[in-house]
Each structure stands twice: as structure tokens, then as C-alpha cells.
Amino acid sequence: MWKVQYAHPEGDDGQWMYLIPHRQARTEKAARAEAAAGHRANTARLIRPQWARGMEVQGVVFRPGVFSQERALAWIALQRGGAITERGWLLPAERGERSRDEWWRSEVAEDREELRGRVQGFGVTVPDAVGWPRNRSAAWAVEPHTDRFGRIWWDKVRAEVHKSGMSWLWQTPYGVAWIDQG
Numbered sequence: 001m002w003k004v005q006y007a008h009p010e011g012d013d014g015q016w017m018y019l020i021p022h023r024q025a026r027t028e029k030a031a032r033a034e035a036a037a038g039h040r041a042n043t044a045r046l047i048r049p050q051w052a053r054g055m056e057v058q059g060v061v062f063r064p065g066v067f068s069q070e071r072a073l074a075w076i077a078l079q080r081g082g083a084i085t086e087r088g089w090l091l092p093a094e095r096g097e098r099s100r101d102e103w104w105r106s107e108v109a110e111d112r113e114e115l116r117g118r119v120q121g122f123g124v125t126v127p128d129a130v131g132w133p134r135n136r137s138a139a140w141a142v143e144p145h146t147d148r149f150g151r152i153w154w155d156k157v158r159a160e161v162h163k164s165g166m167s168w169l170w171q172t173p174y175g176v177a178w179i180d181q182g
Contacts (some may be wrong), residue, residue, distance in 0.1 A: 001063045004035035006055040012149040018026035059154035069122045072174040121178040126154045130178040
């Protein structure tokens with residue numbers, strides 16, 4: 001289940017949450033699109049729609065059915081190895097000439113082993129993965145995106161982590177992994 005949370009950056013008037021089943025939106029991009037369509041439809045029915053149109057995505061969370069760091073790392077390695085795309089597993093016809101022979105399997109296994117050593121954090125959500133608030137090492141990404149109401153804009157934190165290029169937050173079907181790219 002995806003949960004997309006909207007809030008207004010200029011006010012503390014509440015939040016709107018959209019729950020999107022995994023079968024309806026298999027990727028985060030699709031979940032965002034579904035939530036945006038629902039948000040547009042809901043704001044069109046309001047007396048003051050301009051207020052709700054100013055809302056932004058505060059965070060996107062996927063609740064995995066199976067929570068496993070090992071499976072998440074395997075998923076990332078398979079994705080980097082070209083076996084999985086944003087749409088899911090590649091069909092044999094889509095793979096082209098790339099076969100999944102022993103050499104390819106050993107490359108994916110090595111990548112997974114390397115990823116194990118670079119995990120900075122793991123959790124169900126971005127706050128879990130960065131260890132906030134216990135782990136203050138993520139303060140450089142979190143504090144600039146905390147508004148005057150004390151809300152943390154996790155969508156912007158994720159973008160900040162990615163923009164720095166030193167680490168990456170991977171959303172997998174098994175949880176969120178914070179991987180050091182160093």
C-alpha cells in the first residue's frame with residue numbers, strides 16, 4: 001500500500017493522505033500520479049480550491065508486505081544488473097541478447113555483496129532509513145526541510161540526499177535502503 005501525504009507549505013491547516021493499493025500503482029511514480037489525480041479531483045469540489053492547489057507532496061511511503069534488508073539489497077543488485085526496470089521484471093523478449101548466465105549471476109552476487117558493506121540505514125520509511133531523529137548524521141538533509149510548524153518535508157529530504165550524489169535512497173518492495181555511493 002502506498003501512502004502519499006499532501007500538506008500546505010504556508011499553513012498548518014492539516015494534511016491530506018491518499019492511500020493507493022499496490023496493484024493499482026506498482027511504482028512510486030505511478031502512486032504519485034494516482035494521488036495527484038485524486039487531489040485534483042478533490043480540490044475541484046472545494047469552495048476555496050486555490051488553498052488546496054497550493055499543497056505539495058510532503059512524503060511518499062510504501063508499506064511492504066515483506067520487510068527484509070537482504071531482499072532489498074538483492075532487488076537493488078538485480079535492478080542495477082538490468083533484470084528489473086521501473087515496470088518490474090523484464091520479459092525474455094525485452095532482455096534482448098543479454099542472457100542470465102553464470103557470469104551475469106556472479107556479477108549480480110558481487111554487486112549485492114558490495115551493497116551490504118555500503119548500507120547506511122534501512123527501514124520502512126525514509127525517516128526509518130536515515131535513522132531520524134536518533135541518528136543526527138542526516139541533519140544536513142533534514143534540518144533545511146523542516147518548516148516553521150516543525151513538519152519535515154521528507155520528499156525534499158530524499159531529493160537533497162540524491163542531489164548530493166554521495167548516497168542514495170532506494171525504494172524497494174522490501175523497504176527503503178540508504179546506500180553510500182562513495
